[in-house]
Amino acid sequence: MLQLPLQRFLACLRRESLGLLEIGLPSVCLLCRQSLTRPGTFCSTCLHEMRPVTSPRCPRCDLPFAALDGSDHLCQPCTLLPPPFLWARSAGLYQDSLRRAVQRLKFQGDFNLDRPLAGLMRSVLQQSLEAYEADLLVPVPLFRRRLRRRGFNQALLLARALRLEGLPVAARLLRRVRDTAPQSGLKAIQRRQNLRGAFEMERSLRGERVLLLDDVMTTGATARECSRVLLAGGAGAVAVAVLARASLHG
Numbered sequence: 001m002l003q004l005p006l007q008r009f010l011a012c013l014r015r016e017s018l019g020l021l022e023i024g025l026p027s028v029c030l031l032c033r034q035s036l037t038r039p040g041t042f043c044s045t046c047l048h049e050m051r052p053v054t055s056p057r058c059p060r061c062d063l064p065f066a067a068l069d070g071s072d073h074l075c076q077p078c079t080l081l082p083p084p085f086l087w088a089r090s091a092g093l094y095q096d097s098l099r100r101a102v103q104r105l106k107f108q109g110d111f112n113l114d115r116p117l118a119g120l121m122r123s124v125l126q127q128s129l130e131a132y133e134a135d136l137l138v139p140v141p142l143f144r145r146r147l148r149r150r151g152f153n154q155a156l157l158l159a160r161a162l163r164l165e166g167l168p169v170a171a172r173l174l175r176r177v178r179d180t181a182p183q184s185g186l187k188a189i190q191r192r193q194n195l196r197g198a199f200e201m202e203r204s205l206r207g208e209r210v211l212l213l214d215d216v217m218t219t220g221a222t223a224r225e226c227s228r229v230l231l232a233g234g235a236g237a238v239a240v241a242v243l244a245r246a247s248l249h250g
Contacts, residue, residue: 030113031097031104041116042097049096052124053245061220062088064247083220085212085227085238089128090245091121094216098244102215106154114154117243118161125241129164132239134211136170137162140226141199143176158243159213167211174226175200195225205234212238218246 027036029043036043042050056065058075061083065075092098101117104110122129139155147153159169178198210230217223217240227238 030110030116031101042101046097046101050092050098050101050120051095052092053090060087061223062090062217062242062245063220064093064245066247077220083224083227084231085223085240086132087128088217088220088223088240088242088245089125090217090242091117091124092244094218094244094246102154102244105157106150106215109151111152111157114157114161118158118163121158121241121243122162122164128239129211129241132211133209134164134167134239135208136173136205137164137167137211137213138170138173138226138230140212140214140222141174141176143179143198145179154215155213158215162213164211172202173205174230175202195221199226199229201229201233203233205230205236207234207236210235210238212240214240214242216244216246217242219248 027038027041028034029036029041029046031042031046034043034045053062053064055072056067056070057063057072058065058078059072060074060078063075063078094102101113105113105117137159139153139159141147141155142150142153156169156171159171176198177200212223212226212230214222223240223242227240230238
């Protein structure tokens, strides 16, 4: 098994090699390989498929509703059990080309996707992020065994690529100390129970406002548990930014 410093070096080497290969060659879409006029971007077809979360949606957890019209309102889970975070915002729906991009970054190690995807987050979420005025950017951590197996944490890649002005990335503030069963297939209450006690903090905070970052939000169980731990550890507030929001109604 490769050691993590070597894995990070190889990931960086692969990214830079891909960048060098682009010099003098036709630029192509990072997802579908269609020719482009400028490098490092997605084609118009793939961008069109990266649909934002629109109203009606839950203003607390950003869950999109099945209805095509109506006003924003709290979803049932946020009404019955309000989450500890102030709000969650996503760059788009976990569908089509955005889903493919997340899966290629996460499971195929396609590291050249992190900067364009972080750019998408920055452009869509800019107003919410500026209004929140966070002090720290905290990526959701992976358990060490999964981190060794995958070789990287996709949430940390996105956090570092996001490059918000003057906002430090606290990569080790939150630790995943317990390996948990896969969340897929579990109901919302089972997901919350599955994650109980899975996270700890490396050090206490003194009222800092935390922006928690993850790649995908489904039921919000991970964001809830991480936010609970951060607030118990001294965070003044927690807001959540995710790349993609899954729709629970299919």
